[in-house]
Amino acid sequence: MTYAVKECFLTLQGEGVQAGSRAVFLRFAGCNLWSGREQDRATAQCSFCDTDFVGTDGAGGGKFASAGELAAHVEATWSAGAEQRLVVITGGEPMLQLDEDLIERLHERGFRVAVETNGTLPAKPGLDWICVSPKAGTNVVQREGNELKLVWPQEDIDPAQLEGWAFDHFLVQPMDCERREEAVEAAIGLAMERPKWRLSLQTHKLLGLP
């Protein structure tokens, strides 16, 4: 299988429970909830995306002909020793391309494999960390994992209904939008009202990291 990768870079994980961890970010091209074109945003199932996932032209991006080739690229991007290797596979929607072969090849190179997914496709077996970020109006089938990251506020999502899903951590994260101050206030409000939820901030944006 050929993998289409938008970008692949070394950084610190900025969000969620693993924030602050050195990680290779592997961003697959493409999403099943938006084309990535601005002219389609208003009618997309997900309309608040803050990520460019179109094409393969980003830093470290490209087309990779096999899982082994892509895993070797991730390892070269890590560019350090064998300890604490972490790759965060994101997108776009990573479950459109991620397969067990790639997970195995990354494990062979000593990586823990984390994903950040919208949850509308089932997660592949063998993952070490599953972060689901649900989008209003979509059918989330992946209802278990390590962290549920709710970007907030979103109309038509009731946090109380999500609390029965099988996640270890429930995180609420202010939406990165024009009305950011209101979003921060709403996210703080949710964490204060419902203690199951913890506030998550996009620290990489505060710090100027990719």
Ligand code: SF4
């Ligand atoms: S599901 Fe994620 S990657 Fe896809 S459009 Fe929404 S925020 Fe962007």
